[in-house]
Amino acid sequence: MASPPRTSSAAENLPGKMQVEPAAEPFAIAIAYSRCPLPMTRADQMTVAHLISFLKARGHAVDLYALDTGEEITGAQKDWLETHCRRVTLFPHGLGHSLLGMVSGLVRGFPLQVGWFLNAAQKRAIEEGMVRADIGYAYYIRSAETLRRGFAGKPTYLAMQLSQSLNTRRMVEHYRNLKEKLLYSVESRLVRGYEARVWPDFTRTVLIGPQDVAEMAQICREKGLPEIDNVFYGPHGTDISRFKPRGDVAVTPRSLVFNGVLRTYTNVHAITWFVANVWPLVRAKAPDATLTVVGRDPRPEVVALGELDGVTVTGEVKEPADYIARAAVCIDPVQAGAGMQNKLVEFMAVAKPIVATTVANEGINASPGEHLVLADDPHDMAVEILDLFDKPERAAKIGAAARKFVQESWTWEAHFLRLEADMMEAMRAMARESS
Numbered sequence: 560m561a562s563p564p565r566t567s568s569a570a571e572n573l574p575g576k577m578q579v580e581p582a583a584e585p586f587a588i589a590i591a592y593s594r595c596p597l598p599m600t601r602a603d604q605m606t607v608a609h610l611i612s613f614l615k616a617r618g619h620a621v622d623l624y625a626l627d628t629g630e631e632i633t634g635a636q637k638d639w640l641e642t643h644c645r646r647v648t649l650f651p652h653g654l655g656h657s658l659l660g661m662v663s664g665l666v667r668g669f670p671l672q673v674g675w676f677l678n679a680a681q682k683r684a685i686e687e688g689m690v691r692a693d694i695g696y697a698y699y700i701r702s703a704e705t706l707r708r709g710f711a712g713k714p715t716y717l718a719m720q721l722s723q724s725l726n727t728r729r730m731v732e733h734y735r736n737l738k739e740k741l742l743y744s745v746e747s748r749l750v751r752g753y754e755a756r757v758w759p760d761f762t763r764t765v766l767i768g769p770q771d772v773a774e775m776a777q778i779c780r781e782k783g784l785p786e787i788d789n790v791f792y793g794p795h796g797t798d799i800s801r802f803k804p805r806g807d808v809a810v811t812p813r814s815l816v817f818n819g820v821l822r823t824y825t826n827v828h829a830i831t832w833f834v835a836n837v838w839p840l841v842r843a844k845a846p847d848a849t850l851t852v853v854g855r856d857p858r859p860e861v862v863a864l865g866e867l868d869g870v871t872v873t874g875e876v877k878e879p880a881d882y883i884a885r886a887a888v889c890i891d892p893v894q895a896g897a898g899m900q901n902k903l904v905e906f907m908a909v910a911k912p913i914v915a916t917t918v919a920n921e922g923i924n925a926s927p928g929e930h931l932v933l934a935d936d937p938h939d940m941a942v943e944i945l946d947l948f949d950k951p952e953r954a955a956k957i958g959a960a961a962r963k964f965v966q967e968s969w970t971w972e973a974h975f976l977r978l979e980a981d982m983m984e985a986m987r988a989m990a991r992e993s994s
Contacts, residue, residue, distance in 0.1 A: 572598045573639050573797050574609045576907065577616040579972055584983065585897070587645070587896035589619040589692040591685055591705040593648060593676040597624050597636040601820060602901045603720075606795050607698055613975040615643040617634045624685050626678055630744065646688070650681045662980055669704075670723070670749040671742075676701040689713060694982055700750075700757065707760045708993035712993050713869075714762040714985035719920075721767055723750045725774035727745035729918075733828050733895040751825040758789065759950065762985050763792040765978075768922040793979050794922055795901055804962065805884035805887045813848040813948050815841075816886035818879050818902050821857035821872075825895045828937035833892040833940075834864050840941035842869060845948060864922065883909045891915035903967050907931070912954035914943045930961045 594601075596608040616620050623640065627649040640647050657675045664674020682705045689695055697717040700723060706715045715980040727747035731740060754779045756766045764787060765805035765831065775787045802824065820825035830852055841848050848869060857910055858890070876882060883889060889906040895914055900919045910984035913931040920933060928935040932947070934940040945952045 560799050562604065568625050571670070571839060572600075573636065574599070574605075574612040574971075575800060577609075577613045577972055579613065579616050579880040579976070581616075581618040582979070585618040585620070586693040586982070586986065587622065587691060588982075589622045589624065589685055589688050589695045589706075591681065591695070591697040591702040592623070592625040593699060593701040594628050595630060595632060595640075596623075597632055597640060598630070602795065603699060605901070606720075606948065609796065609798075609971045611640075611643050613971060613979075617979065620645040622648075622688050623956055624681055624688065626650050626676060626681060628652050643764040648681075648684055650678050650684070651674070652678055652681075655825045668752060670753050671698070672701050672723070672750075672827060673704065673753065677704060680697060682861060693986060697761075700754065703757050703761075709760060711990050714982065714989055715760075716763045716791075717758065717761040718765040718983070719754070719758070719764060719771075720793070722754065722771040722774040724754050724778050725771060728774075729895045739824070751778045752782065753785050758787050759785070761789065762790050762989075763791045763981065765791050767794045768792065768924070770921045791978070793978050794969075794974060795904070796969055796974045797908050797965060798902045799899065799908050799966060799970055802880050802883070802905045804910040805880075806959075808881065808884040810887055811849065811885050812887055814885065814887045815843050815848065815850045815889070815944065816882055816889050817850070818853040818883060818905070819891075820888065821852070821854040825893055825921055826854065826894050827858050827861055829891070830864065831860055832894065834867065834870065836871045836937035837892065837940045837944075838867075838870070840937060841944055844941075844945050848948070850881060851886070853879050868945055871978075875955070880905070880909060883911060888944055889913045890940075890944070891919040893919040894935075901929075904965060908965045908969070910958040910962035912947045912957045913961065914947070915941055925961070925964060929957070930964045931957065 592607055594604065596604050596611060599605040599608050611621055621644040640797050655969030656678060661671055661674035661984060664677055668978055685705045689710045695710060695711060696718060697703050697706045698718045703717055709715060727743050727750050731747055741875055754775060760895055760945045766946045772790050779786045821827060838850060850870045852864060852872045856873055857872055860873055866869050883906060890902055891903050893900060903913065903915060903919055905924055907930065914915045915931055916935050917933055924930050932943045934943050
């Protein structure tokens with residue numbers, strides 16, 4: 560029997576309802592997070608919000624301990640959190656908290672990003688709240704200190720997701736701004752020491768893909784410490800009812816779309832590199848080609864791209880899926896960073912032909928030539944884009960295969976059901992050890 564369509568709450572910037580049955584053995588989970596999951600303006604917020612939606616649909620009790628960093632939340636979003644969680648506790652965390660935490664963290668050798676989000680009230684509340692929980696879950700290394708020391712008989716998960724050692728190392732390699740390059744050089748050294756030492760203090764370390772695990776193993780060897788051995792692969796998913804083929808939207812011939820948060824360096828570097836190195840080659844062969852850059856908070860260098868012929872920079876839009884649907888080809892030229900590219904999965908879910916870099920595909924492992932086209936050299940990338948422009952049958956075949964790949968492997972439900980099964984086994988293992 561076909562599942563009923565998932566109701567979408569895109570207009571309210573809320574996760575859709577998960578299509579899962581209630582769990583046979585519900586549990587209580589404490590989630591520590593460095594910001595409020597709503598609104599879903601960042602990939603990490605989207606992941607945590609969808610995890611909460613999944614846990615609620617499965618009948619689990621969620622106690623959320625998050626920092627209030629001042630981001631505005633609507634009444635509907637607040638109601639959603641209170642409906643989906645057993646408890647919601649938001650801890651004020653302004654600039655003063657962050658600066659004090661960063662100084663305190665540096666004294667202890669913590670990365671800047673860990674110190675920036677240290678919050679003593681959050682840590683105390685979680686330590687007290689774990690009495691009511693069966694399992695603890697800290698999202699990103701920024702929240703690791705809240706659950707780091709363990710709780711007798713209760714599994715703890717560190718959702719590191721991407722190796723920040725890999726992420727910051729690649730940023731340093733690609734940064735042009737001297738001040739930013741220096742800052743991330745310092746952060747990279749701090750992160751490498753921290754990640755090598757923090758993982759053993761958790762039952763599981765959640766990472767997205769093999770590249771992140773390989774980096775973690777390498778830094779452990781560098782520090783003369785045991786190699787990481789508690790990994791669970793936990794990538795992000797996508798809402799295939801929101802991101803889907805759109806028969807009601809006409810494709811604009813010879814059009815390219817790039818989508819992402821345009822204040823983050825990885826996206827800024829990706830699109831400015833593309834426009835400088837690939838776009839002139841495309842336009843030389845296809846003068847009528849267009850490029851639409853979609854995303855919130857574009858940096859000045861991204862805004863400036865909109866002055867070029869054929870390039871439009873939209874800024875934040877109500878529904879990115881509408882712009883993706885109109886694209887003839889979607890691009891993901893990311894070269895810096897680590898982890899997985901949510902945009903790539905979203906492009907695939909809309910059944911779009913994609914030209915992406917090898918780095919962009921690392922956390923997804925789509926099959927080159929079948930689900931997408933990979934190209935790292937500017938000339939090769941331009942050639943592939945032009946070929947997809949000129950061969951709609953090839954483009955449609957790749958897009959259809961991409962959509963099928965996402966349906967089979969990249970839904971939120973698929974990933975979270977595997978995570979839930981691992982959590983259940985971790986709890987059973989601890990129960991056996993204590994009996």
